[in-house]
Amino acid sequence: MEITIIGTGYVGLVTATCFAEMGHIVTCLDVDEEKIKMLNAFNIPIYEPGLEELVKKNKNRLFFTTDYKKAIKNALVCFICVPTPSREDGSCNTSYIEDVAKTIGSLIDDYKIVIIKSTAEVGTSYRVKNIILEELKKRDLKLDFDVVSNPEFLKEGTAVADCLKPDRIVIGTENERATEIMKEIYHGFTLKHDRLIVMDILSSEMTKYAANAMLATRISFMNEIANICEKVGANINNIRKGIGSDSRIGYSFLYAGIGYGGSCFPKDIKALCHLAKKKGTKASLLETVDDINTNQKKVLANNIIRFFSKNGGIKDKVIAIWGLSFKPDTDDMREAPALTFIEMLLEKGAKLRLFDPIAMEKAKKLFKENKNIIWCKDENHAAEGSDAIALLTEWKQFRLLNFNPIKKIMKTPILFDGRNQYHPIDMKKRGFKYIGIGIPNEIDN
Template identity: 45%
Template sequence: MRLTMVGTGYVGLVTGVCFAATGNEVVCLDLDQRKIDILKQGGCPIYEPGLTELMEKNVEAGRLAFTTDQEAAYRDAQMIFICVGTPTAKNGETDMSFVWGAADAIGRAIKALGPNQEPKVVVVKSTVPVGTTHAVQERIRRIVGHLPFSVADNPEFLKEGAAINDFMKPDRVVCGVEDDRTAALMQEVYEPFVRQGHPIYIMDIRSAEMVKYASNNFLATKISFINEMANLCEAYGADIARVREGMCADKRIGNQFLYPGLGYGGSCFPKDTLACIQMGNQSRVHTQLSQAVHDVNQRQRVLFFKKIEQHFAKEGGLKNKTLAFWGMAFKPHTDDIREAPAVSLMTLARSAGARVRGFDPVAADNVERENPGQFEISDGLYETLRGADALVISTDWDEFKSPDFAKMKALMASPVIFDGRNLYKTGAMERAGFAYYSVGRAPVIPAMVS
C-alpha cells in the first residue's frame, strides 16, 4: 500500500519506518527542511533504540523516502496519516494549528487531483481532543466539495525507548471509522502486526479518540497515586518498597506504572491529562480526578527539591553549592526532555544559587539546545561528580544502578545522594557512608553516616 506520514517527529517517523518494514511504500513528509536533510543523509532527528537501523534498511530497499514536497507526497498516497505535534499551549489548551495546517494542505491536494482519483483515507494519528477527526473531515470537505475521501482516527500507543517493539507487536490496534471500505483498509495495513492474536478494534471515531486519553490519563493516575502513597510512607515511617510489594501482589492491581519517583514527564502523560481537563472545562464536566492527578504530579518534584533545600539549610542554603545530576531525559532510553523532572529540578537549583552540572547518555545535546548556557554539561558519569556537594539521580538509566560507590565518595566534596528513582538500598548507602534521601523511604540522615 502507498502511505504518506505527515510529520517526521516521534510518531510519524516510527510509524512510517515500521509500515515500510512490512512492504508498504512510505513517504514521510515534513516542512522542516533541516529534518528532511538529516533523514536523507542517513541521520535520525530523534533517539529511539533500533530506529536508525530499521530506517536505513528500508531506505536501501526503496520502500521509504523523505520529502518536503506536499504535492508529491499526497498525489499517489492511498492513505495519509496525520502525525503532527499537538503541544499544550500556555493556557493549557491543545494547540491544533499543525493539524489544521495538514488538513488544509491535504484538502488542496485532493481538490487538485479532481474527480477521477481513488478516494484517499485521511487518518488522524496525532493525539487530539475528541471531535477533532470530524473537524478535519469538515475542513477538508469545505475545500474539496463533493470529491471523495474518508477519514479515520488511529491513536498511537508507543512508549519512548520501546517504540519499535510496541508498533511491531501491539497490545491492540484501535481504529475509528465511519464506513466499511475504510475499516477494511485499516485492517489490511495493520494485519501483519497482529498475527500473534492481538486485536484490531474497529469502533466509532469519537470513541477511538477517547481511548488514547482514557489510557494515558489512567496510567498517569497510577503514577500520581503511588507517589502520594510514598509521601504518606515517609510521614509515617513505612517503606514504600514493601508497601508496593504487598499491594501489587493483588492481581486486580498489578505492578505496572506503580513505581514511586519524581512523577511523570515526556510528551504524552502531561499533555493528555491536561487535555482531559480542558475537554471537561469545555463540556462543563468536572474532571476533579484528572486535575488532582496533574496537581500531585507537579507537586512531587517540588517536594523532592525541598529535601535538597532542607539538607543544605544548616549550611546556609544552596548558594555556591555544586549539584551533580545523573539523568536529564524524562525516562531512560530516550533523549526526550519535554516535561522532564530533571530539568525542573535543575532549574530550581540554579534559581537557588547552586552550580548545576548534568550528565545523560543521550539527552545532553537537547538540554543544552533548549537551555543554552544555563547548566554545565558533563561528558562522563564520574566526571560529573568531581567536587560536587551532592548527587541528584533523576533518570533511572541502567548505568546508574551499580556504580563504584568508593570512587563516587572520593570524587565528591561531600557524600550526599538524593535518589529520585530509588535505585539503591538504604542499608547499602549507610554502610558506604552516604547521606541518602529517596522517595517513600526513611532517609539515611547525615547524623547516621559514619
C-alpha cells in the same frame, strides 16, 4: 500499499519505519527542511533504540520529502502525526492537524483515507472531515474520502518494539470500506494475534486520553502514597511490592519518583481536564493528578534545599545531576522533571554538574550560558567535587556503579535518589547518606 506519513517526529518516523518493515512503500513528509535533509542522508534526528538500523534496512521503501503534492499524489492513505501541544489554557492545540487537513483538501484528486494518529481532542476527526469538505467545495470538487482515528500507544524508549508488536491497534471508523483498508494496512502486525479493536471515531479518540489518564493517575497515586510514607515512617518500595502482587492491581506504573514528564501525559491530562470543563463537567480526579505531579516535580529539589539549609546553605553547593531526559532510553526533554529541578536549584545559587548518556545535546539547547552549569562527560566527571549526587533519570548504566571511587571524588557522599534505584541500606554501608522518595529519611529529624 503506498502510505504517506505527515509529521516525521517520534511517532511519525517510527510508524513509517515499521510500516516499511512490513513491506509498505512509505513517504514521510515534514515541514522541517533540516530534518528531511538529515533523513535523506539516513541521519536519524531522534534517539530511539533500534530505529537507525531499521530505517537503514528499509531504505528502499522509505522516502523523505517536504513536498506535499508529491507525498499525497500516489498514496491511498495519509497518516497525520503532527504535534498537538497544550495551549496556554491547557486545551489541545489542534491547529497543526487543521493546517494539514486544509492542505490535504486543497491537493487530493481521488479517494483517500486520512488517518489521525496524533493525540487530538475528541471530535477532531470530524473537524478534519469538515475542513477537507470545505476545501473540496472551494475547488468545486465532489470527492469521496474517509477520516479515521487511529491513536498511537507507543512509548518512547521502546517505540520500535511497541510499534512492531502493539498490545492493540485501536481504529475509529464510520464505515466498512475504511475498516477494511485499515485491516489491510495492519495485516502484517496482526498475523499471530488479532490486535485490532474497531470502534466509533469519538470512542477511539477518547480511548487514547483515557489510557494516558489512567497511567498518569497510577503515578500520581503512588507519589501521593510516597509522601505519606515519608511522614509515617513507611517505605514506598515495600508498599509497591505489597500492592503490586494483587492481580487486580499489578506491578506496572507503580513507581514513586519525581513525577511524570514527556510530550504526552502532562499535555493530555491537561487537555482532558479542559475538555471536560468545556463540555460542562469536571474532571476532579484528573485535575488532582495534574496538581500532584506539578508538586512532585519539586520534591527532590526541595529535599536538597531543606537538607542543606541545616548544612551550610544550598548557595554554592555543587550538585551532580545524573540523567536529564524525562525517562531512560530517550533524548526527549519535553516536560522533563529535570527542567523544574535545575531551575529551582539555580535560583538558590547551587552549582550544577550535569550528565545524561543521550540527552546532552537537546538539554544544552534549553539552557542559556550559565556559569553555574557545567556539562560533564560521564557520571564520574559529574560527581567530581560535588556535595551531593541527584539521580533524576534511571538510565541502566547508573544501576550497578562502583560507588567506592565515586565517594572518594565527592566532597561529601550524599545521594538524593529521585527514582529509588538504590537500596538505602546498601548505600549506607557504602558510606553514603541516602535520601530516596517515599522512604523515611533524616532531613527533618
